[in-house]
Amino acid sequence: MANESNIEKKKVVFSALKPTGDLTIGNYIGALKNMVEMSKEYDCYYAVADLHSLTVDNVPADLRKRTYDFMAFFIAIGLDPEKSTLFVQSHVPAHSELAWTLNCYTQYGEAKRMTQFKDKSQKAPENVNVGLFAYPTLMAADILLYQADLVPIGKDQKQHLELARTIAERFNNKYSPTFVVPDGMFPKTGAKIYSLLDPTAKMGKTDDNANGTVFLLDDPDTVMRKFKRAVTDSDTVVKFSADKPGISNLLTIYSTFGGVSIAEAEKQFEGVDYATFKTRVGEAVVEYFRPIRKTYSELIADKGYLESIMKAGAEKASRTAYKTIAKVYRKIGLVPPVR
Numbered sequence: 427m428a429n430e431s432n433i434e435k436k437k438v439v440f441s442a443l444k445p446t447g448d449l450t451i452g453n454y455i456g457a458l459k460n461m462v463e464m465s466k467e468y469d470c471y472y473a474v475a476d477l478h479s480l481t482v483d484n485v486p487a488d489l490r491k492r493t494y495d496f497m498a499f500f501i502a503i504g505l506d507p508e509k510s511t512l513f514v515q516s517h518v519p520a521h522s523e524l525a526w527t528l529n530c531y532t533q534y535g536e537a538k539r540m541t542q543f544k545d546k547s548q549k550a551p552e553n554v555n556v557g558l559f560a561y562p563t564l565m566a567a568d569i570l571l572y573q574a575d576l577v578p579i580g581k582d583q584k585q586h587l588e589l590a591r592t593i594a595e596r597f598n599n600k601y602s603p604t605f606v607v608p609d610g611m612f613p614k615t616g617a618k619i620y621s622l623l624d625p626t627a628k629m630g631k632t633d634d635n636a637n638g639t640v641f642l643l644d645d646p647d648t649v650m651r652k653f654k655r656a657v658t659d660s661d662t663v664v665k666f667s668a669d670k671p672g673i674s675n676l677l678t679i680y681s682t683f684g685g686v687s688i689a690e691a692e693k694q695f696e697g698v699d700y701a702t703f704k705t706r707v708g709e710a711v712v713e714y715f716r717p718i719r720k721t722y723s724e725l726i727a728d729k730g731y732l733e734s735i736m737k738a739g740a741e742k743a744s745r746t747a748y749k750t751i752a753k754v755y756r757k758i759g760l761v762p763p764v765r
């Protein structure tokens with residue numbers, strides 16, 4: 427008979443997305459698609475990082491709506507709530523609890539060196555809040571609570587992950603092994619997607635010009651309109667090249683969502699005018715997301731179901747998280763609460 431200890435334990439993955447803007451096709455290629463792939467192999471904890479989003483100014487109703495939207499998209503893109511732990515960060519108070527504790531094991535100088543803090547405080551000098559400063563320790567808590575082995579990250583989060591590792595090692599050395607020291611994982615994600623109106627800038631959730639960004643929530647007509655207005659160049663050849671950023675971006679998008687290589691795409695569009703090419707790229711995106719949109723629409727209309735997923739996810743996450751909290755509190759001399 428299978429004995430639990432004989433079953434090889436799957437590696438634990440933690441990842442979270444901040445609901446600071448609506449999800450884009452860039453998020454899909456750079457993060458969401460890979461989350462589905464990882465869920466086939468690993469024990470995945472995926473959170474809507476609503477607490478992290480508080481470091482910037484939010485319209486409360488938008489934040490609330492996006493939290494539901496993100497959860498619905500998690501499921502619509504193919505994540506199975508029975509297999510992966512899908513939850514909302516603030517529903518597991520252990521995140522805030524461990525973050526506070528870790529603040530006390532992180533030096534001011536270490537947090538001050540974080541380049542993201544420096545960049546963000548320069549970009550928004552009117553709102554350099556303490557939360558922005560303590561962002562990396564909340565992120566460390568997110569990861570360490572679940573004893574994550576692997577954390578998929580982009581280059582911009584590398585320094586934060588290093589800090590999480592430093593804090594974990596410091597704690598383990600001071601007391602005794604408590605935290606798994608997580609490794610960054612730089613997944614082979616899809617290509618970087620650029621704005622349709624400024625193909626030298628990354629397509630982002632919070633771009634000033636929403637016409638350059640394709641959101642997962644956009645209806646097919648909006649998607650088509652955005653692609654038809656996409657910036658190209660004064661040439662007439664559909665070719666991937668550094669001096670043709672607009673056309674190259676569209677080729678990348680077509681290749682990703684149309685399921686062909688860039689070379690094949692170039693061949694398909696030989697002698698085809700830009701207007702037709704842009705229409706075809708738009709159609710490929712619309713078709714790719716058609717089933718996802720359908721499932722999303724059904725889910726978002728059923729808040730009760732989404733809340734049941736959030737509840738089950740938070741309960742499952744809490745079981746793991748509070749085991750870690752209990753260990754930490756015991757080691758540092760806090761009397762763990764009786765739960």
Ligand code: AMP
Binds near residue numbers: 618619
């Ligand atoms: P953000 O929306 O900037 O918080 O990023 C969340 C995740 O989506 C990160 O893993 C990013 O690397 C990924 N991502 C965001 N925008 C893009 C983009 N335009 N192209 C590729 N990946 C992206």
